[in-house]
Amino acid sequence: MSTDLLPAVHGEGIDTLIREVLAPQAQAIDEGRYPGDFMRALGRLGGFGAALPAGSGGLGLDLAAQIEIIARVGRVCGSTAFLTWCQAACAWYLRQTDNAAARARYLAPIARGEILAGTGMSNAVKHLAGIERINLRARRDGEGYRVNGALPWVSNLGPGHLLIAAAALEEGGYVMFVVPPGSEALTLRPCPAFAGMEGTGTYGVHLKNAWIPAEDVLAEPAAFEDYIRRIKPGFLLLQIGMGVGLVQASLETIHATNQRLSHVNTYLDDQEADLERDFQALRAETLRLAGLDLDALPLDILRARARASELGLRATQSAALHAGAAGYLMSSPAQRRLREALFVAIVTPALKHLRKEIHALEQQAA
Numbered sequence: 001m002s003t004d005l006l007p008a009v010h011g012e013g014i015d016t017l018i019r020e021v022l023a024p025q026a027q028a029i030d031e032g033r034y035p036g037d038f039m040r041a042l043g044r045l046g047g048f049g050a051a052l053p054a055g056s057g058g059l060g061l062d063l064a065a066q067i068e069i070i071a072r073v074g075r076v077c078g079s080t081a082f083l084t085w086c087q088a089a090c091a092w093y094l095r096q097t098d099n100a101a102a103r104a105r106y107l108a109p110i111a112r113g114e115i116l117a118g119t120g121m122s123n124a125v126k127h128l129a130g131i132e133r134i135n136l137r138a139r140r141d142g143e144g145y146r147v148n149g150a151l152p153w154v155s156n157l158g159p160g161h162l163l164i165a166a167a168a169l170e171e172g173g174y175v176m177f178v179v180p181p182g183s184e185a186l187t188l189r190p191c192p193a194f195a196g197m198e199g200t201g202t203y204g205v206h207l208k209n210a211w212i213p214a215e216d217v218l219a220e221p222a223a224f225e226d227y228i229r230r231i232k233p234g235f236l237l238l239q240i241g242m243g244v245g246l247v248q249a250s251l252e253t254i255h256a257t258n259q260r261l262s263h264v265n266t267y268l269d270d271q272e273a274d275l276e277r278d279f280q281a282l283r284a285e286t287l288r289l290a291g292l293d294l295d296a297l298p299l300d301i302l303r304a305r306a307r308a309s310e311l312g313l314r315a316t317q318s319a320a321l322h323a324g325a326a327g328y329l330m331s332s333p334a335q336r337r338l339r340e341a342l343f344v345a346i347v348t349p350a351l352k353h354l355r356k357e358i359h360a361l362e363q364q365a366a
């Protein structure tokens with residue numbers, strides 16, 4: 001979003017990595033290459049732990065700096081911005097857990113990118129919003145739990161990766177937990193081909209009688225509701241980074257094509273100045289929210305996340321229209337970004353889900 005959010009001492013290394021390692025493979029990632037090399041290198045530079053203390057493998061900065069890193073990645077590759085979000089979100093969950101054993105075991109390796117991690121939380125988040133049934137079931141077994149069930153698509157997975165998910169208990173309540181790398185109870189199944197985001201390491205996840213010891217529980221049932229309330233604002237605000245990166249890249253495309261074609265591009269909706277104004281407003285609101293007590297304003301955070309989806313859709317469509325046939329080439333980032341923006345608007349919380357939650361909170365307030 002801006003250079004002042006990420007000090008040059010960290011930003012320059014991350015920018016060089018994005019330019020030299022990520023940019024050349026953005027199209028290949030869209031078509032199916034998982035950027036494990038980039039993810040591990042970004043982790044070594046602290047790219048998933050901007051909001052974590054240095055002692056936990058982080059950069060000792062704040063949430064705004066982490067959003068900025070996701071945006072810089074997203075300017076070049078939306079799929080990898082999503083992977084960066086997955087990894088940063090898992091670090092965020094571990095930072096917020098009351099379970100010191102899980103924090104000690106997983107937080108630093110995830111923040112440094114030594115363990116790559118998927119967050120299979122869409123189903124639980126949608127379930128808690130009254131949208132769908134929960135897929136994973138847990139039952140108590142001694143000091144831990146046994147978990148069974150399947151999630152249709154979870155990203156940033158592969159051999160040796162870790163999974164975080166949540167399950168419903170037979171007797172009521174929910175538990176959120178880590179499935180460590182190498183768990184034999186976890187099977188990954190290939191997904192049908194997607195319209196984009198093919199390199200995101202997205203699999204169908206099956207858990208068969210998975211043993212979750214107490215050390216791997218992030219939130220016990222009694223603490224679950226409070227834990228979700230703590231992690232959700234960061235979950236949503238970090239996702240805004242994906243939208244911000246797409247809007248910035250689209251503004252650059254619009255600006256570049258207008259050097260030659262402004263005489264005709266001027267008849268399009270969503271001109272550069274309009275999008276720039278809305279982008280600056282979203283950016284300012286995101287920074288304001290990231291700097292607040294995150295418990296305070298769930299409605300404003302939901303609205304900002306929805307605006308990131310809406311503006312991403314408008315900006316990428318406008319950029320593609322400004323670019324014309326050149327933007328319709330398979331090699332053009334303009335057409336790739338249209339599909340990436342659609343993903344930002346359908347990944348949980350999807351735009352329709354956000355509007356449902358916003359509506360419910362507005363009704364409550366009235």
Ligand SMILES: Cc1cc2nc3c(=O)[nH]c(=O)nc-3n(C[C@H](O)[C@H](O)[C@H](O)COP(=O)(O)OP(=O)(O)OC[C@H]3O[C@@H](n4cnc5c(N)ncnc54)[C@H](O)[C@@H]3O)c2cc1C
Pocket residue numbers: 086118119120121122123131132152153154155156194196197200202346347348350
């Ligand atoms: C590329 C990609 C990556 C994703 N990565 C993650 C991730 O990392 N973590 C995560 O938790 N979720 C992930 N998701 C899921 C995503 O966040 C949404 O939950 C999902 O797109 C469904 O949302 P929806 O609004 O379409 O659901 P709705 O419109 O409410 O659809 C209802 C339900 O039907 C299911 N459904 C529809 N079609 C199919 C199908 N063909 N096969 C199986 N189920 C189906 C959907 O999962 C959904 O739960 C990913 C989805 C995609 C496309």
